[in-house]
Amino acid sequence: MSTYYTFPDNFKWGAAASATQTEGASQQDGKAKNIWDYWFEIEPERFHEGVGPMITSDFYRQFKDDIKRMKAVHFNSFRTSISWSRLLPDGINVNEKAVDFYNNVFDELLKNDIEPIINLFHFDMPLHLQEKGGWESLEVVEAFNHYAKTAFELFGEKIKRWTTFNEPIVPVEMGYLNHYHYPCVVDMKRAAVVAYHSMLASAKAIKSYRQLNLEGEIGIILNLTPSYPRSDSEEDVKAARIADLFFNRSFLDPSVLGKYPEELIELLRDYDLLPVVNEGDLDLMENNTVDFLGVNYYQPRRIKEKGAPIDSNNLLPESFFDSYIWPERRMNPYRGWEIYEKGIYDIAINIKDNYGNIPWYVAENGMGVEHEERFLDKAGMIQDDYRIEFYEEHLKWLHKGITEGSNCFGYHIWTFMDNWSWLNAYKNRYGLYRVDLDTQERSLKKSGQWFSQVAEHNGF
Ligand code: BGP
Numbered sequence: 001m002s003t004y005y006t007f008p009d010n011f012k013w014g015a016a017a018s019a020t021q022t023e024g025a026s027q028q029d030g031k032a033k034n035i036w037d038y039w040f041e042i043e044p045e046r047f048h049e050g051v052g053p054m055i056t057s058d059f060y061r062q063f064k065d066d067i068k069r070m071k072a073v074h075f076n077s078f079r080t081s082i083s084w085s086r087l088l089p090d091g092i093n094v095n096e097k098a099v100d101f102y103n104n105v106f107d108e109l110l111k112n113d114i115e116p117i118i119n120l121f122h123f124d125m126p127l128h129l130q131e132k133g134g135w136e137s138l139e140v141v142e143a144f145n146h147y148a149k150t151a152f153e154l155f156g157e158k159i160k161r162w163t164t165f166n167e168p169i170v171p172v173e174m175g176y177l178n179h180y181h182y183p184c185v186v187d188m189k190r191a192a193v194v195a196y197h198s199m200l201a202s203a204k205a206i207k208s209y210r211q212l213n214l215e216g217e218i219g220i221i222l223n224l225t226p227s228y229p230r231s232d233s234e235e236d237v238k239a240a241r242i243a244d245l246f247f248n249r250s251f252l253d254p255s256v257l258g259k260y261p262e263e264l265i266e267l268l269r270d271y272d273l274l275p276v277v278n279e280g281d282l283d284l285m286e287n288n289t290v291d292f293l294g295v296n297y298y299q300p301r302r303i304k305e306k307g308a309p310i311d312s313n314n315l316l317p318e319s320f321f322d323s324y325i326w327p328e329r330r331m332n333p334y335r336g337w338e339i340y341e342k343g344i345y346d347i348a349i350n351i352k353d354n355y356g357n358i359p360w361y362v363a364e365n366g367m368g369v370e371h372e373e374r375f376l377d378k379a380g381m382i383q384d385d386y387r388i389e390f391y392e393e394h395l396k397w398l399h400k401g402i403t404e405g406s407n408c409f410g411y412h413i414w415t416f417m418d419n420w421s422w423l424n425a426y427k428n429r430y431g432l433y434r435v436d437l438d439t440q441e442r443s444l445k446k447s448g449q450w451f452s453q454v455a456e457h458n459g460f
Helices: 037-041 059-072 096-111 140-156 169-176 188-211 234-257 263-268 281-287 342-354 386-404 446-457
Strands: 012-016 076-080 113-122 161-166 215-222 226-228 292-296 303-304 360-364 408-413 434-435 442-444
Touching: 012 113, 012 360, 012 446, 037 386, 059 096, 076 215, 076 408, 096 113, 096 140, 096 161, 113 140, 140 161, 140 188, 140 303, 161 292, 169 188, 169 215, 169 234, 188 215, 188 234, 188 281, 215 234, 226 234, 234 263, 234 442, 281 292, 292 342, 342 386, 386 408, 386 446
Parallel strands: 012 076, 012 408, 076 113, 113 161, 161 215, 215 292, 226 303, 292 360, 360 408
Antiparallel strands: 434 442
16 A cells, blocks of 8 residues: 655745855856856866856746746745845945846846845855955854845845854854865864854844835745764764764754753863853854744764774864764765755654654755766656656655654755756756756756646645
């Protein structure tokens, strides 16, 4: 007997994207450079096949047709971001062409009954603000607040769901811990400042939003990576808890509960990693928690105790725990990330039990595939049955979490059409639509047909 999985009424079905990854037009109509535009200029060889953020999926010009394509696969919602450096090229004054563009995109979505969920920061620090120290600088925190307020004032009548950040851990981890993203710093003390200031910036933006008395909600999007210990031993469990504190709870607790976990504060204090906390900061965070949460889920962390003593002179998160290869783990054979569907259920239950059952939605979940053209059939359609299975299995676990009372209101995949990614460019394809980079033509994949059915029938 087969089971039918039905989701709650008004469930949000759709996808996520971001400005830098889809818009292109990176130096057009008054947009200033962000760190990605700049970095590509100075070190193009770092980017997969030398493909940079100039054109990406050309959403800047093709958004009307793309929104029709969203409608064709029954999206009722879509999340993207505003480009900070497009809206406020000098950080202060509004670029009218950007205002027109975003108004046109939002109007088009609304006309098609697709709710826009709009995010403010998705890794795209304006270059001139990075030169002032990026998230290490309190001046940049203020500049973000100005940007947020400007966006709320301009678009607040149309947009009913905002988010302040997407995955604030990523600039911390990639930019300040492991030399992967610009500015390629490796320094745990500075990373802690970046993490703290992004939470401060988020709380300030939330406060500004509420002061405007607009009708709508504001949240944050976090990539949660459940941390599973290798064994029940005290040491492994502690190591997994520390990983959870660093990578999840550093953002989840202040955003939802309005305060940092004591254990995290103690740990940072013990290793002289505590950032400067100014008067009023903690009250600000306590009084400006989110209305809802977006959760990006790709893969968990497997953790074991640290095999060696902690070297206090050279601290990194890995100084406190080791990664562990779970013998039973299944890997995405086409990209190399672990696939562990139950993680989404564990997240659902954690939010229900420990975070006041706050309304939340899956803000990204997806399967990247290298060389996806190998799955093209004779008619030119990508036969991505692997992706359908990936979504179905995650949705089954999500459904179980909802049935057990978790307050989840939607499921957004990553992503709508193949898009450009940070350094990886078009290496890993994720879309429901394939994008041919030579022609910019879009074509529906088999998973697109599948998603359309699921969204139309609110289940499968
Ligand atoms: C998330 C980001 C997205 C997107 C996705 C896929 O962390 O929010 O911006 O890039 O990951 O990652 P990748 O493109 O590296 O495979």
